[in-house]
Amino acid sequence: MWKYANPQLLELVAYEPGKPVEDLARELGIPHGEIIKLASNENPLGPSPKARQAMIDTIERAHFYPDGGGYYLREAIAEQVGLSMANVILGNGSNEIIEFLGHAYLQPGDEVVVARHSFAVYRLMAQLFGAKVVDVADPDFVADLDAMSAAITPKTKEVFIANPNNPTGTMVFQAEIDRFMERVPEHVMVVFDEAYYEFLDEAPDVIKYVRAGRNVVVLRTFSKIQGLANLRIGYGLAAPEIIEVLQKARQPFNANGIAQAGALAGLRDKAHMDATRRVTHEGRDLLQSEFLEMGLEFVPSHANFVLVRVGDGKKVFDALLRRGIIVRAMGSYGLPEWIRVSVGTMPQNKVFIAALRELASEGGLDGGSLVKAG
Numbered sequence: 001m002w003k004y005a006n007p008q009l010l011e012l013v014a015y016e017p018g019k020p021v022e023d024l025a026r027e028l029g030i031p032h033g034e035i036i037k038l039a040s041n042e043n044p045l046g047p048s049p050k051a052r053q054a055m056i057d058t059i060e061r062a063h064f065y066p067d068g069g070g071y072y073l074r075e076a077i078a079e080q081v082g083l084s085m086a087n088v089i090l091g092n093g094s095n096e097i098i099e100f101l102g103h104a105y106l107q108p109g110d111e112v113v114v115a116r117h118s119f120a121v122y123r124l125m126a127q128l129f130g131a132k133v134v135d136v137a138d139p140d141f142v143a144d145l146d147a148m149s150a151a152i153t154p155k156t157k158e159v160f161i162a163n164p165n166n167p168t169g170t171m172v173f174q175a176e177i178d179r180f181m182e183r184v185p186e187h188v189m190v191v192f193d194e195a196y197y198e199f200l201d202e203a204p205d206v207i208k209y210v211r212a213g214r215n216v217v218v219l220r221t222f223s224k225i226q227g228l229a230n231l232r233i234g235y236g237l238a239a240p241e242i243i244e245v246l247q248k249a250r251q252p253f254n255a256n257g258i259a260q261a262g263a264l265a266g267l268r269d270k271a272h273m274d275a276t277r278r279v280t281h282e283g284r285d286l287l288q289s290e291f292l293e294m295g296l297e298f299v300p301s302h303a304n305f306v307l308v309r310v311g312d313g314k315k316v317f318d319a320l321l322r323r324g325i326i327v328r329a330m331g332s333y334g335l336p337e338w339i340r341v342s343v344g345t346m347p348q349n350k351v352f353i354a355a356l357r358e359l360a361s362e363g364g365l366d367g368g369s370l371v372k373a374g
């Protein structure tokens with residue numbers, strides 16, 4: 001039936017998610033609880049206790065359709081960021097909003113500008129809509145906004161800037177962003193993906209561009225700091241005219257009520273967010289100082305994961321799996337020598353480091369050797 005499928009799908013390589021705990025537990029024949037998953041940048045503390053309770057309460061109403069308009073959650077988000085409800089759209093994860101952007105703005109032959117090692121979903125969604133991906137070099141794994149603005153042509157419809165970026169953990173700062181925004185022409189939609197925004201001590205302000213009515217969409221999610229990845233809930237912030245267009249692209253009940261209730265309660269639980277930030281910063285410091293000590297090259301991270309160069313990424317990934325630890329191999333990002341590890345709880349981080357040290361002391365894996373920094 002391939003010959004009847006849309007041609008752009010023939011070349012599309014489906015997104016490769018982190019290996020589910022269930023899969024590995026089944027393969028190793030051990031209980032879920034014994035697996036350490038550091039593969040998808042999830043919150044190792046889980047959801048906030050308040051979110052948990054709100055979701056349990058909402059299960060009683062699981063037979064009712066949700067509020068498709070997401071009134072209370074959108075209101076709370078708007079209040080928190082100092083915008084109005086008309087500036088907010090909910091998504092089934094913020095990934096879904098990337099798809100809405102494709103529905104709304106992309107046609108075959110259009111161009112989408114991304115940094116070379118940016119989040120894979122931008123690429124996939126561009127391809128899905130038959131747009132051409134314009135890949136801009138990112139020296140030292142940092143998005144080069146000057147080069148990205150230079151890559152804009154009359155055919156460019158969207159530019160994606162993940163800040164901080166996944167899988168590199170690098171970020172761009174206010175001055176570069178402002179210079180970029182001065183140069184970007186009016187026909188281009190600039191998408192700032194701030195999935196890891198809450199982990200930053202000092203974050204650049206891009207909402208000012210939403211407020212100024214620029215062609216900007218800011219994406220955020222409850223999957224990372226809020227620990228609600230399973231529920232699939234994220235949001236986009238933009239000028240009301242843009243939100244109105246994106247709203248037309250969505251299914252009526254794309255954000256389920258249990259997720260909305262959990263997100264609303266989580267948003268108000270500052271203590272849980274603070275605890276998560278603390279665990280993340282401590283864990284990240286530990287991972288990075290251990291990598292340094294082991295002589296492994298890594299990319300200093302602004303988010304809740306670290307990209308580290310281990311030699312043969314796939315072999316290290318497989319060897320860690322056999323020890324019950326799931327990380328992410330980076331071959332699909334064109335980085336076969338690297339793995340990405342999410343920051344876990346301190347005991348999890350220590351188990352991971354001990355396993356990595358064991359692999360290193362075995363002289364790498366099956367002839368593959370660990371690469372020294374530099």
Ligand SMILES: *Cc1c(COP(=O)(O)O)cnc(C)c1O
Nearest residue numbers: 093094095119166195221223234
């Ligand atoms: C994890 C992540 C997302 C969030 O995806 P959801 O669909 O909200 O779970 C978005 N962008 C980037 C860069 C991410 O790493």
